[in-house]
Amino acid sequence: MMANQTSALTTVVSYPERGEGGNNRYRGNCSPKLVQDLIAHFGIQDICDYMCGSNTTGDAARAMGISSHTYDLHSGFDLLHCDIPERPQFIFWHPPYWDIIKYSDVMYRASEVQQRYGYDPRRYDLSRIPTWEAFVQAMNYCMMKQFCALEKGGRMAVLVGDIKKKGRLLSMIFELTKPGTLENVIIKAQHNCVSDRRSYSGRFIPIVHEYVLLLRKDEPLIYPLLMTYQLKGDVRDMPGATWRDILADAMESFRCPVSLEQIYGAVGNYKRAQHQQHWKDKVRQTLQYHPSIFYSPGRGVWALKKYA
Numbered sequence: 001m002m003a004n005q006t007s008a009l010t011t012v013v014s015y016p017e018r019g020e021g022g023n024n025r026y027r028g029n030c031s032p033k034l035v036q037d038l039i040a041h042f043g044i045q046d047i048c049d050y051m052c053g054s055n056t057t058g059d060a061a062r063a064m065g066i067s068s069h070t071y072d073l074h075s076g077f078d079l080l081h082c083d084i085p086e087r088p089q090f091i092f093w094h095p096p097y098w099d100i101i102k103y104s105d106v107m108y109r110a111s112e113v114q115q116r117y118g119y120d121p122r123r124y125d126l127s128r129i130p131t132w133e134a135f136v137q138a139m140n141y142c143m144m145k146q147f148c149a150l151e152k153g154g155r156m157a158v159l160v161g162d163i164k165k166k167g168r169l170l171s172m173i174f175e176l177t178k179p180g181t182l183e184n185v186i187i188k189a190q191h192n193c194v195s196d197r198r199s200y201s202g203r204f205i206p207i208v209h210e211y212v213l214l215l216r217k218d219e220p221l222i223y224p225l226l227m228t229y230q231l232k233g234d235v236r237d238m239p240g241a242t243w244r245d246i247l248a249d250a251m252e253s254f255r256c257p258v259s260l261e262q263i264y265g266a267v268g269n270y271k272r273a274q275h276q277q278h279w280k281d282k283v284r285q286t287l288q289y290h291p292s293i294f295y296s297p298g299r300g301v302w303a304l305k306k307y308a
């Protein structure tokens with residue numbers, strides 16, 4: 001396939017046959033067909049990959065007759081600390097799925113990298129970062145470092161997945177900083193993963209897709225940034241929450257029947273009460289107005305119907 005051929009790229013892609021290029025035994029590798037479709041779709045003449053793994057990107061570029069610059073921690077390039085040598089037109093980035101697959105000293109020997117390049121790759125390997133929060137920070141540093149290196153009009157395609165741990169979704173796509181113009185999110189079906197052979201019990205929903213995020217650098221110097229923050233919200237200060245929500249939440253935090261005084265104590269110091277002159281009347285009225293949710297087991301005492 002040549003670079004100017006039309007591609008089959010749509011917002012959902014699936015490559016059940018992986019295709020030739022890279023190494024399917026390098027865990028977490030991707031299909032060269034995805035890289036080839038990106039090359040064809042955008043008419044790319046030169047592609048860079050700073051976490052190339054088994055060099056799927058380099059092989060895809062060669063098959064398409066274009067040039068590539070590919071690097072990895074295993075061959076002397078640490079994206080956290082090394083300067084990006086190019087001013088790329090297009091970057092394909094496929095970072096580790098945090099610690100789901102460890103790379104240094106699993107897919108390649110740390111001692112060999114140390115001997116050849118003078119550093120221990122385990123120190124800089126994104127897949128060996130101990131906490132999710134620190135991984136997100138490192139991932140976003142790498143994101144911005146690559147985006148800053150792009151030429152004006154350049155693009156990044158970022159292949160990321162979601163991770164489920166202890167009932168919590170750790171979503172790379174949500175927590176990734178998105179600089180520049182968000183062009184597309186492509187859903188990519190996953191095939192031949194180790195997790196395909198696992199059987200799951202309970203309520204776990206197997207994850208069978210990942211994402212390709214497409215970003216464009218329209219402006220040099222100043223560009224928009226979309227970022228995710230983790231905040232803690234309090235329903236008692238939340239626009240949009242009703243008195244019913246606030247009282248039900250407050251009573252859920254007690255579980256057992258509570259006195260009106262306790263309810264007043266739980267809500268009185270918060271915005272909703274402070275913005276209402278007769279807030280105690282409002283509390284009593286709300287409790288009486290929703291008999292399907294609240295009931296009074298005794299004088300001046302209230303409880304939630306679902307615990308009755």
Ligand SMILES: C[S@@+](CC[C@H](N)C(=O)[O-])C[C@H]1O[C@@H](n2cnc3c(N)ncnc32)[C@H](O)[C@@H]1O
Binds near residue numbers: 094095
């Ligand atoms: C998901 S794999 C890439 C797979 C590749 N697309 C392929 O098809 O083989 C992620 C790669 O990131 C590399 N890596 C991890 N931390 C790195 C760092 N700080 N600098 C450069 N590469 C790093 C790992 O060695 C691994 O090869």
